[in-house]
Amino acid sequence: LCQEWEAIDYPDIDIRYTALIKLTNTICEQCQHYARRTAHKLLNDKSSTDLNCTQSLDVPKKLCIxxxxxxYVKQKLLSSLPCLLNFSSVIDNMIEHYDSPDFQQTKVTLERLISTAEHKMNNVIKLIFECASTLFYVSLKDKISKYYEDEKHNKVDPMNDMNQHIDQEILRKLYAGLEKVQYSRVACAIRLKALQCLRELLPLQESPDFYERVLQSFGHLALYFERVCREEQHIPGPSCEEITTFRRTLQQFALSTEQLQLIYFREITQTPSPHECSTDNGIIIFHTAYEIVNDLITIYVQILSCRDLPRMDYFGASDPYVILELLPSTLYPKRPKEHKTITIKRTLDPEFNQLFQWYRLPVNIVHTPGAVLRLSVWDEDIVKEDAFIGEYFVPLTNIEFLKNRASMRDVPVSEVRLRRQNKHAQPKVYELIRNRAKFDQEAALFLKQR
Incomplete structure (x- = not known):
């Protein structure tokens, strides 16, 4: 085609210019049409969706071809088209003949046509690699299920067995048919499928030690991804974000229940919190402060009153009292005592004026994000269980230092609205804690409280 193009003796440069545009456009359209047709066949060929059904390596071989x-079409034709059809010479002749630089834009337009066609063909290659990785999905799934079982029994380096399966049993079958760059691409696609399997099959109710082991052995797979992303920039490899997300998931699963609770309380003490109901539950008024004595902390909380509490009784009143808790309790060497105010009968605006203290607490507790003071208001009921009215969490990092105050009376008064947790909009970390409730007493206690 290109030899004939060079051999044709066009009557004038205008006809050659027009022919160049039409020829380039036709070639690019044909390439795009080929890409669309190939993609359609791949997406609708049900016979090649499962290698176990075909029991043959012909399918991956065909994909390699x-x-x-x-x-070949991309490199030998599309990428070389400006040189083969001598774009520069034709455009330069037009610029010189008409003394106008506007024709330079034609070259840009033609190169854009070529780029679009190459992009379409790249998408087909990507689709082919996805098909190739899907062919081995069942074997990957079985291998990864076995890997997780091995991790549960704490076997030595079980991820290595899976990596060998990918490299020797899967990629070696494709290696002979693909060039290095293409082989790297399909290797990325298959390892991405492995990452997908790891996410989908990850057990949700295991101990933190299990996830710690998975996190460590996952490094073998992640190192490959990172190396490809760093060294082979031209290869459309796996997204580093996907690897980071899965690693972050494992890291969170590997946290202790205490650490998960800290994350939970840190999230729900956001202002405004997306996890609370918008109902009017009244107001609680209190002072809170701490002082340091002999390198230990004493926390003081004075519950002054509540206002505008909702009617909880049949007669249109409430019998409110306040419970004070330091959470999570596992932060402390000894579980902190739970304090409780007196009950004020038949009122929606109780006056308490009671002072409570916790002595000899670790100094770092007031610098720990997620450590909170929970103030919960309840309605006492003699016949039934006491009814929950509302709560408020005070981050210990926000508590006033008593050093520069003469007494608790000088500490600013806090007047805040009581909240009720939206059970249908819990922080994500709540699910992690709930999954542990069967074998973790702290998690079970947390769920009971929440």
Whole structure:
């Protein structure tokens, strides 16, 4: 085609210019049409969706041939088209003949046509690699299920067995048919499928030690991803974000129940919190402060009153009292005592004026994000269980230092609205704690409280 193009003796430069545009456009359209047709066949060919059904390696071999064909068209034709059709010479002649630089834009337009066609063909190659990885999905799934079982029994380096399966049993079958760059791409696609399997099959009710082991062995797979992303920039490899997200998931699963509770309380003490109901539950008024004595902390809380509490009784009143808790309790060497105010009968605006203290607490507690003072208001009921009215969490990092105050009376008064937790909008970390409730007493206690 290109030899004939050079051999044709066009009557004038205008006809050659027009022919160049039409020829380039036709070639690019044909390439895009080929890409669309190939993609349609791949998406609708049900016979090649499962290698276990075909019991043959012909399917991946055909995919390799297809990739080679497309890559050949891209490199030998599309990428070389400006040189083969001598774009510069034709455009320069037009600029010189008409003394106008506007024709330079034609070259840009033609190159954009080529780029679009290459992009379409790249998408088909990507689709082929996805198909190739899907062919091995069942074997990957079985291998990863076995990997997780091995991790549960604490076997030595079980991820290595899975990596060998990918490299020797899967990629080696494709290696002979693909060039290095293409092989790297399909390797990325298959390892991405492995990452997908790891996410989908991850057990949700295991101990933190299990997830710690998975996190460590996951490094073998992640190192490959990171190396490809760093060294082979031209390869459309896996997204580092996907790897980071899965690693972050494992890191969170590997946290202790205490650490998960700290995250939970840190999230729900956001202002405004997306996890609370918007109902009017009244107001609680209190002072809170701490002082340091002999390198230990004493926390003081004075519950002054509540206002505008909702009617909880049949007669249109409430019998309110306040419970004070330091959470999570596992932060402390000894579980802190739970304090409780007196009950004020038949009122919606109780006056308490009671002072409570916790002595000899660790100094770092007031610098720990997620450590909170929980103030919960309840309605006492003689016949039934006491009814929950509302709560408020005070981050210990926000508590006033008593050093520069003469007494608790000088500490600013806090007047805040009581909240009720929205059970349908719990922080994500709540699910992690709930999954542990069967074998973790602290998690079970947390769920009971929440």
């Amino acid at each position: 297809l990739v080679n064909d497309i890559e």
